[in-house]
Amino acid sequence: MTNQANGSRRMPAGLVALTLGSFGIGLTEFVIAGLLPQVSRSLAVSEAAAGWLISGYALSVAVGAIVVTAATSGLSRKSVLVGLVALFVAGNLLSAVASGYPVMLLGRVVAALCHGSFFGIGSLVARRMVPPERASRAVAVMFAGLTLANVLGVPFGALVGERWGWRATFWAITAIGVLALIAIAALVPGWAGAVDRTHPSAASGLNGLRVQLRAFRSAQVWLTLAATALGYGGMFGAFSYIAYTFTRVTGFSSADVAWLLVVYGSGLVIGNLAGGRAADGDRDRTLIVSLAGLTVTLIAFGLLAGSPVASVVLVFLLGFFGFAGVPGMITRVTDYANGVPLAASANVSASNVGNALGAWLGGLAISAGLGYTAPLYAGxxxxxxxxxxxxxxxxxxxxxAADLDDAGLSPDATPTT
Known part of the structure; x- marks a missing residue:
């Protein structure tokens, strides 16, 4: 049966459910930053060991995005999404009841395993629920949950943790996960999450995996993944040390950093939605403009970091241009990969690899004595x-494009059921 996306301008209820899921997963990723001191004291571990609750999560996202997506390639995408959110709930429940550091770390790893696959597979399901000309906007709406979590995650975790303890934060996230699971199961339509059984990638086992890997023969897939990694890497490499830039260069107090991060997060939310709309008009131009805007913003930030007013404006633009390309990158890589879920999940892995690379290079620049604006220029x-x-x-x-058509990898291909 052919997929008939809803032509209405209304947001599909299933898309709202996916957005709720992305919000919960985003909270899990970001909330720990505001809880590390409490967790470290409670579990009697060093700050460095507590830091692995962040880096261990990121590494698990990068690995899980590929492994989990490949392992579930022949299954209904709706069923996989429900299973991934169940995994997310289990991971956060483990963290909430953790009696010691090993269980806490295990909970973080379990929750992280769903992250990349959820956004990869979820983006394919999201775009099926709307007409093709609104595909990037649908992905942007789904990712709005992640960007909102970036804005609210750290203050939410700090507020709940301060009042009721850090475990209460993970109980709250677990509850959000349960709500998302129910919403996805009830509201995501079966046709949007079904797999085209006539497509070779729907085959089980090694045959299906071979077909998915075959999509990576496209140079466009690799170029898009590289652009994703470098774009993310530059932004997050600079952002990783932004608190030092604000306090050591601009002259803001430590207490000011929280609201400055909200300004940055607001840029993420607006840039994500604006970029999704623009990408539906001219995707490649949108991606080039967003990367050019991000480059100029980072250079200007380095030059004007001593000005409080300029820094506030530029940190907003950092978030805006940094996320404006996200929806377009995802639809681009999946189109050139003929809609195989592994490509969408690989895009999430690429962003995490870029984050690690950018943060490492920014740290090297500071260690070399180049100052706290150096990560901006490195970015x-x-x-x-x-x-x-x-x-x-x-x-x-x-x-x-002609070569892609001959190979069965048309950039205009969209999954059908």
Missing amino acids: AAIVLAGLAVMAVSARRAPAQ
Whole structure:
């Protein structure tokens, strides 16, 4: 049966359910930053060991995005999403009841395993629920949950943790996960989450995996993944040390950092939604403009970091341009991969690899004595490399379209049931 996406301008209820799921998963990722001191004291571990609750989560996201998606390739995408949210609930429940550090770390790893696959598979399901010309906007709406979690996650965790203890925060996230699970099971339509059984990637076992891996023969897939990694890496490499820039260079107090992060998060939310709408009009141009805007923002931030007013404006633009390309990158990589879920999940892995690379290079720049604006310039250089990759990819795309059609990897292909 052919997928008939709803032509109405109303947001599908199933898309709202996916957004709730992305909000809960985003909270799990970001909330721990405001709880580390409490968790460290409660579980009697060092700050460095507590830090693994963040880095261990990120590494598990990168690995889980590929492994879990590959392992579930032949299953109904709606069923997989429900299972992933159940995994998310189990992980946060483990964290809430953890009697010691090993159980807490295990809970973080279990919750992280669902992260990449949820956003990868969820983005494919989200775009099925709307007409093709609104695909990037649908992905942006789903990712709005993640961006809102970025804005609210740290203050939410700090507030609940301060009043009722850090375990209460994980109990609250577990409850959000249960609500998301019920909503996805009830509201995501079966046709949007079904798998095209005539498509070779729906085969079980090694055959289905081989078909999914075959999509990575496309140079456009690899170029898009590289642009994603470099774009994310440059932004988050700079953002990782932004508190030091604000307090050591701009002159803000430590207490000011919280509201400055809300300004940054607001930029993420608005940029994500604006970028999704723009990408539905001209995707490659939107991606090039967002990467160019991010490069200019980072350079300007480095030059004007001593000005409080300029810093507030620029941290908003950092979030805006940093997330404006996210919906377009996801729809681009999945289109050139003929809609296979592994490509969408690989995009999430690429962003996490980029985050690690950017933070590492930013730290090296500070260690080299280049000052607390150095991560901004390092980030600009990384994003500039991503802009070059995206420009090459966009230039090659029209000439490569015929080759993709011959290989069964048309960039305009969308999954059908």
